[in-house]
Amino acid sequence: MALSSFSLSNFLCVSFKIDRRKGVPSSNLCTNRINQRHMLVLESTKTGHLGQPILGKELNQCTSWNSLGGSRTLCRKSSVISASWLQSYQIASSAFTWGTVVVLPFYTSMIVAPQAEFTKKIVGSSAPYIGLGLLYVYLLYLSWTPDTIRLMFASKYWLPELPGIAKMFSNEMTLASAWIHLLAVDLFAARQVYFDGLQDNVETRHSVSLCLLFCPIGILTHFITKAVTASSEKTEHGVH
Numbered sequence: 046m047a048l049s050s051f052s053l054s055n056f057l058c059v060s061f062k063i064d065r066r067k068g069v070p071s072s073n074l075c076t077n078r079i080n081q082r083h084m085l086v087l088e089s090t091k092t093g094h095l096g097q098p099i100l101g102k103e104l105n106q107c108t109s110w111n112s113l114g115g116s117r118t119l120c121r122k123s124s125v126i127s128a129s130w131l132q133s134y135q136i137a138s139s140a141f142t143w144g145t146v147v148v149l150p151f152y153t154s155m156i157v158a159p160q161a162e163f164t165k166k167i168v169g170s171s172a173p174y175i176g177l178g179l180l181y182v183y184l185l186y187l188s189w190t191p192d193t194i195r196l197m198f199a200s201k202y203w204l205p206e207l208p209g210i211a212k213m214f215s216n217e218m219t220l221a222s223a224w225i226h227l228l229a230v231d232l233f234a235a236r237q238v239y240f241d242g243l244q245d246n247v248e249t250r251h252s253v254s255l256c257l258l259f260c261p262i263g264i265l266t267h268f269i270t271k272a273v274t275a276s277s278e279k280t281e282h283g284v285h
Contacts, residue, residue, distance in 0.1 A: 133187065137221040140184055141259075144225045147173060148232050155239045155253045165243075168236050177229040184222035231260040239269045247274050 076213030143257060155166040199209035214220050235256035247270055255263030 070149060113153075133218055135188065137184070137218045141221045141224055143226050144177065144180060147176065148228050151232060152235065152253060152257050155235065156250045157252060159239065159243070168239055173232060174229055177225055177232075181222055181225045181229065184218060184225060188216055188218035188222055227260075231256050231258075232265060234260050238263065241267070245271060245274075247271050 067131060084239060151168055154161070155168060158164050193213065196209040196213040197205055199206040214223065235253045238249050238252050241247070242252070247267075249267060249270070252263045252267035255266055257263075
């Protein structure tokens with residue numbers, strides 16, 4: 046755990062004195078700041094939306110007074126979540142949502158109108174890959190920590206290990222960058238399937254649909270479809 050922020054403790058003293066000579070209690074109210082100190086507070090071990098300790102600060106407000114019955118102190122503690130954590134969560138959430146929205150028109154075009162010239166033009170464009178690539182670099186920069194390389198290559202042979210990767214992806218900023226990575230790669234694979242189908246006159250709408258969320262299955266389905274189509278064509282040619 047790291048050290049972050051500090052809590053400020055203010056002690057206000059209210060003293061009450063009794064004038065023994067007159068026998069009448071007289072109050073002398075004094076509000077003095079008798080102690081002001083800075084204290085480092087350990088970060089919370091609870092993980093927040095980004096999978097990291099929530100950065101915040103604790104404020105201790107204490108009031109002390111002396112009376113005939115002795116001295117008493119009343120303290121109240123409150124916590125404030127750091128604004129930087131909220132900003133990071135908003136960035137990760139927005140990138141996740143808008144990255145998904147961006148790729149949907151390309152899939153829709155390949156499925157609804159695969160033979161249209163408009164579809165061929167937009168699917169062949171490199172704009173979505175440039176945009177997703179820049180967004181991925183930005184998210185990777187925000188999610189990068191000194192422990193990233195160590196978590197990626199945790200074994201003594203510098204190979205990835207599942208516990209390290211799982212811990213790394215507990216950070217939602219890292220998870221958002223991985224989602225953008227998948228969107229870019231899946232869309233590129235769907236494009237390859239789409240153009241390959243156009244070239245060989247093979248149905249690709251089902252394969253393109255699977256590439257959106259189950260890309261390896263979509264690619265496998267495309268090869269199966271190509272094999273079945275080629276076999277059917279050979280059979281037809283044999284009959285004729």
